[in-house]
Amino acid sequence: MQNAVRKAGKSITEQEARQILGVTEQTSWEEIVQKYDKLFENNAKAGSFYLQSKVHRAKECLEEVYRSKSTPS
């Protein structure tokens, strides 16, 4: 099922999402959420809204990936 909301040209890829959060394909979802929380909070305090957005989009993207992995369609 394609998520039709995202415009193709501006979608974040899984690879970039992992790079943004600094995680590998072996990283567990719990670890990813931890990294996300830290990065999101740090950027909320001292970073830019733009970077916060990217961190958020990265997590969103990986959430889809991990969710589709755990529920085989």
Add this chain to the structure above:
Amino acid sequence: MVAGAAVAAAALAGRYGILAWQAFKARPPAARMRRFYEGGFQTAMTRREAALILGVRERVVAEKVKEAHRRVMVANHPDAGGSHYLASKINEAKDILLGKSNNSGSAF
């Protein structure tokens, strides 16, 4: 007599108008949720994206760029849980803004 009634009506409307305006101004500030930017980073970083990354305006003096760079880098430092990818983006943003900021009004 009609003119009198019209004046009274106008006065009432005016009064309610003022009351409504005061209530509007005094309402508790609602936290406004900004929409997150879509997608990942651009394939080739533009000046606009660089400015967004550092949270500065596009035409900004070098001093501000360095200041913003320091601040944002601290929040995303790899040693403190940040990612190398973001750190490199932040550095790239600084380079772009410093490289082309000749006519941004910096006083030499």
